[in-house]
Amino acid sequence: MHYRPLGRTGWKVSDISFGAWAIGGAWGQVSDDDAMAALHQAIDSGVNFLDTADVYGGGRSERLIARLKKSRKEEIIVATKAGRRLPRQTVGGYTRQNLVSWIDDSLRNLATDALDLLQLHCPPTDLYPRPEVFAMLDDFVKAGKIRYYGVSVEKIEEALKAIEYPNVQTVQIIFNCFRQRPAEVFFPQAKQKKIGILARVPLASGLLTGKFRRDSTFSSDDHRNFNRHGASFDVGETFSGVDYNVALEAVEQIRKLVPAGASMSQFALRWILMFDAVTCTIPGAKRAAQVEDNVRAADLPPLPVATMEAVDRLYRERIRPLGHHYW
Ligand SMILES: NC(=O)c1ccc[n+]([C@@H]2O[C@H](COP(=O)([O-])OP(=O)(O)OC[C@H]3O[C@@H](n4cnc5c(N)ncnc54)[C@H](OP(=O)(O)O)[C@@H]3O)[C@@H](O)[C@H]2O)c1
Numbered sequence: 422m423h424y425r426p427l428g429r430t431g432w433k434v435s436d437i438s439f440g441a442w443a444i445g446g447a448w449g450q451v452s453d454d455d456a457m458a459a460l461h462q463a464i465d466s467g468v469n470f471l472d473t474a475d476v477y478g479g480g481r482s483e484r485l486i487a488r489l490k491k492s493r494k495e496e497i498i499v500a501t502k503a504g505r506r507l508p509r510q511t512v513g514g515y516t517r518q519n520l521v522s523w524i525d526d527s528l529r530n531l532a533t534d535a536l537d538l539l540q541l542h543c544p545p546t547d548l549y550p551r552p553e554v555f556a557m558l559d560d561f562v563k564a565g566k567i568r569y570y571g572v573s574v575e576k577i578e579e580a581l582k583a584i585e586y587p588n589v590q591t592v593q594i595i596f597n598c599f600r601q602r603p604a605e606v607f608f609p610q611a612k613q614k615k616i617g618i619l620a621r622v623p624l625a626s627g628l629l630t631g632k633f634r635r636d637s638t639f640s641s642d643d644h645r646n647f648n649r650h651g652a653s654f655d656v657g658e659t660f661s662g663v664d665y666n667v668a669l670e671a672v673e674q675i676r677k678l679v680p681a682g683a684s685m686s687q688f689a690l691r692w693i694l695m696f697d698a699v700t701c702t703i704p705g706a707k708r709a710a711q712v713e714d715n716v717r718a719a720d721l722p723p724l725p726v727a728t729m730e731a732v733d734r735l736y737r738e739r740i741r742p743l744g745h746h747y748w
Pocket residue numbers: 439440441442443448472473502542543573574593621622623624625626627628630632658686703704705706707710711712714715
């Protein structure tokens with residue numbers, strides 16, 4: 422495992438970290454035992470940073486992480502999120518009272534006195550020009566409820582606005598072989614401002630593991646079934662918003678680029694780590710074996726220039742025309 426500085430926080434976090442959405446909910450059934458085994462495997466592998474949210478399984482993901490922390494002596498940094506418990510995303514919902522109540526619930530779930538990193542959870546675009554919201558977050562830092570804060574964004578333009586606020590430490594954004602615009606438009610500015618970048622949905626919801634087929638099915642409580650066309654939340658969060666069949670064809674092109682001895686998941690994660698603006702990627706995993714596979718990406722040698730060019734070409738020809746400018 423390798424560690425990179427998380428913005429200006431002073432923390433160094435594992436470049437392959439852990440996304441704890443799937444162990445919470447919305448990805449089909451995951452037992453507590455499997456979820457705990459996945460978390461322990463992550464820590465055994467040198468992961469020291471976990472990303473969760475209050476809404477993942479209604480607090481289940483946070484509570485599982487609290488259990489993990491209780492039984493491990495290693496330092497584990499936990500990023501959580503707030504805002505998605507609003508019935509409708511409106512700026513008006515981001516009141517001091519709501520924020521305090523969401524933070525207090527996360528403190529309870531995580532069994533801690535202060536949240537390491539609180540991220541606004543894909544708030545509406547018109548929240549970003551509202552300094553009073555960020556001023557409230559400053560107050561929570563001063564009060565000792567949160568150590569640092571950041572944002573999780575849908576769109577690059579939101580990220581660019583967010584990093585105008587001097588105490589925004591991190592931006593979580595979708596970045597993978599099928600979602601490359603952040604590297605062009607956002608990374609140079611984030612790097613200059615020493616913003617920590619958390620690359621989420623790195624496996625395009627599992628597509629970039631190479632395991633899916635045209636006839637793969639997903640259970641009714643898995644967002645790859647119920648949100649495939651954006652019925653519940655932003656369509657970009659499911660399969661990166663790429664049409665499933667187009668993506669399967671692109672996956673076959675990527676398969677040819679995977680070095681001998683590596684899995685496609687490792688390749689997809691190593692591709693992300695080729696960008697030094699990225700602090701870490703946070704692949705989700707439901708089982709210990711998936712974690713074991715994913716963490717090995719950290720030890721793959723850098724991908725050859727020709728391989729990076731081939732992924733770039735594939736993106737430009739097959740994926741970019743479908744949605745490059747949307748996010
Ligand atoms: N709005 C937000 O802020 C937001 C939105 C999305 C995600 N996130 C964060 O980002 C994290 C990562 O994104 P994600 O979980 O949506 O997607 P992802 O990391 O691209 O995909 C994760 C899924 O891929 C499958 N998988 C993982 N490793 C595998 C392996 N080695 N071999 C085979 N299958 C494997 C697992 O599902 P199956 O086994 O069922 O296929 C796993 O749940 C989340 O956990 C969450 O922390 C945040």
